[in-house]
Amino acid sequence: MKGGGGYFYGLKMRQLSLFFIVFVCASIVVWNWEKTPRLTTLLPPHDQSLHIFPDELKREREHVTEVKQDFKEDKPVVNNILPPSLSTNSASLNTRQDESPTTHENHHESNNIIEKSISEGDDDSKPFKPQLIASVTSHTTESAVTEEHIDTPMTNVEKQACNLGKGKWIPADNRPLYSGFGCKQWLSGMWACRLTQRTDFGYEKLKWQPKDCKIDDFTGPEFLKRMQDKTLAFVGDSLGRQQFQSLMCMVTGGEEMPDVEDVGTEYGLIKAEGSTRPDGWAYRFPTTNTTILYYWSASLCDIQPVDPTNHATDYAMHLDRPPAFLQHFLHKINVLVLNTGHHWNRGKLNANKWIMYVNGKPNTNRKIADIGGAKNFTIYSVVRWVNSELPKYPGLKAFMRSISPRHFFNGEWNTGGTCDSTTPGTLEVVQDESSDPVAAGAVKGTEVKLLDITGLSLVREEGHISRYSMRAAPGTQDCLHWCLPGVPDTWNEILFAQI
Incomplete structure (x- = not known):
């Protein structure tokens, strides 16, 4: 028994010695860990997954580069912006402000019209699908980025821009x-689908959620706070007017606000003799001195009578000049939103007696004379002009809004084309590039930002006014304009995030 006790005593001592050695080693490791806390930064925080930042997209379409080089050298922009596979021949639906599609004749182009390939339909009446869209480098905003602190040794990474x-x-x-x-104080009855015979309103209950960032919820008070003592101006066609009316409804919550002031006279927005309406509207919220205005300019170029003394005169369509309204009032604007696209067809030009001018004289360049070339030339011209003016007005933020898509299926507006679906498309946009390469290419390299709404609107075919247009003839549908409330509200939410 004594010998056995010595054996167990020796074994116990060895175990204690081993435990003491392990304890000392562990203490050394812990002490060194505390002395070098930077080691912990090699791991992501416990409540955050590891973020991998992709390299910035550097792809640029060769034709966009060529267009921009032409502008740099002050040469006419005549290059096609879209690849041949997307160039189609069709007439676009042209509506001036409240006009119904039924008020216009059908004008088809026999030439290769580039501009028709973006949401303006084609002769085959095929629906425009997102997977057919050309790719260019998308333009994003940093203002809506969710800034998440990632404690990593990669100090050269600031934050990732957000593609809204x-x-x-x-x-x-x-x-x-x-x-x-x-x-009803701001919204045209023809766009208020709740006042029509439409019975499905699921399109009102969808919210846009950007993939990699969070944007603030829109509220009227917060918008007015951000825009205190400032003026926001929409300049464009009837889709721009829809966005203007949408914003007025969003800011007021759709409630009557009799204290809002009509300040149209300050911007020359008065109804001319013989006109049914002024060329735009301007309203001021007195509590914050915030002005929201809209000016109708379907082409975004300056249009002047060739002979002001002749009421039957033609009108010079100066493709290389911005609208006179912008030349006169840009200094009073703090946020500018431009758009154009659906009035660019030969029939509309002929009906309005518009004659293309470049450098102050009738255009003789055949490539610019093509409708698509003229539209692209004008978009690049107005963006370049606005960009050149920005240094004079440091507080000015300017946006080129990408084109709003049409959704005519199985025909055009006057050949039985319809958009009477009650369900949206895929509900998701996965591409990084803008679905409007013309607008995206025009703003690239400038301080003018892209308000990119084309892709997210392409999947919302059920949101159009469709057969419920108040002015449409039987069998005619409006697949260009949107029901309000509806998709244009999201355009303003994205604008709100970028202001």
């Missing part, structure tokens, strides 16, 4: 942002 045009539509109980039965 990439994401998906999700159901939301807090939509719409105003009642479709209200907002």
